Amino acid sequence: MDFMDMYRQPSRLYILVLNIATMLASIALFGLGIFVLANESSVLLESRALSWTLVVLGQLIMLVSILGCAGSLGRYKIVLATYGILLSLLVVFQLIIIIYASVRQDKVDNLMDQAWQNAFVNNQRTLQDLEIRLHCCGFSNMTDRAVPSNCHESPAFGFHTSCQKQLRHSFTRHEDMVIAMVTVVEILQLMALVTTMVLWSKLPHDDDIDAQYRTEHSQRLLRGLREDDQQERTYGSVSETH
Numbered sequence: 292m293d294f295m296d297m298y299r300q301p302s303r304l305y306i307l308v309l310n311i312a313t314m315l316a317s318i319a320l321f322g323l324g325i326f327v328l329a330n331e332s333s334v335l336l337e338s339r340a341l342s343w344t345l346v347v348l349g350q351l352i353m354l355v356s357i358l359g360c361a362g363s364l365g366r367y368k369i370v371l372a373t374y375g376i377l378l379s380l381l382v383v384f385q386l387i388i389i390i391y392a393s394v395r396q397d398k399v400d401n402l403m404d405q406a407w408q409n410a411f412v413n414n415q416r417t418l419q420d421l422e423i424r425l426h427c428c429g430f431s432n433m434t435d436r437a438v439p440s441n442c443h444e445s446p447a448f449g450f451h452t453s454c455q456k457q458l459r460h461s462f463t464r465h466e467d468m469v470i471a472m473v474t475v476v477e478i479l480q481l482m483a484l485v486t487t488m489v490l491w492s493k494l495p496h497d498d499d500i501d502a503q504y505r506t507e508h509s510q511r512l513l514r515g516l517r518e519d520d521q522q523e524r525t526y527g528s529v530s531e532t533h
Contacts, residue, residue, distance in 0.1 A: 302486050306359060306487055306490065307487070309482055309483040314353055316479070317353040320348055322359055327465075328346070341388075341469050348385070355381055363490075374487060379484060392470050399456070402428065403430070403462065426441035433451065
């Protein structure tokens with residue numbers, strides 16, 4: 292593969308650029324997932340299920356993008372075909388994530404209530420930190436599983452609003468950001484998939500490429516033998532002259 296091939300087949304360059312872009316996006320998705328999982332207070336502010344999904348998705352996108360870069364620089368159709376199949380599966384997987392995240396937003400209050408109850412039973416310090424951070428007390432009202440129970444009256448807290456609204460806003464904002472990022476990657480991958488199909492249709496069959504390589508190698512070998520023979524004859528003529 293050389294730059295002349297890129298010039299003659301610009302679709303190779305498009306695939307390469309699109310895959311570099313998706314590789315960068317995969318790093319962003321992976322980093323976002325790790326950041327949320329490492330943050331203890333994120334148990335109610337962001338979706339941990341989606342965060343784990345982003346960690347896995349980021350790695351999958353990276354691997355498929357590397358294969359796409361190899362396919363764009365290579366000559367064999369089998370590499371492009373493998374990349375196209377894996378990319379198609381990845382596009383479907385990402386579409387499922389987008390639909391899942393969108394549907395979950397209709398159930399945010401129930402999800403928040405369950406998460407709050409779990410934290411109230413197992414990790415009340417997290418709820419206390421959230422109340423301080425969001426300037427609120429309790430979940431649906433100021434006495435609903437508040438930490439401490441007199442949060443709205445405590446001199447250290449004294450907040451006069453519940454946390455449900457702020458939590459809903461933070462949770463949906465996180466999921467909206469995830470949906471937006473995955474959608475952008477999905478669009479880039481669809482563009483790469485279409486371009487890959489076009490390039491694949493134009494490339495010769497792998498067996499034809501191998502046959503062409505063998506023919507070129509045989510021709511170079513034959514040319515080398517002829518040149519050696521010519522040099523020997525020339526050297527022999529010179530020797531006879533002297």
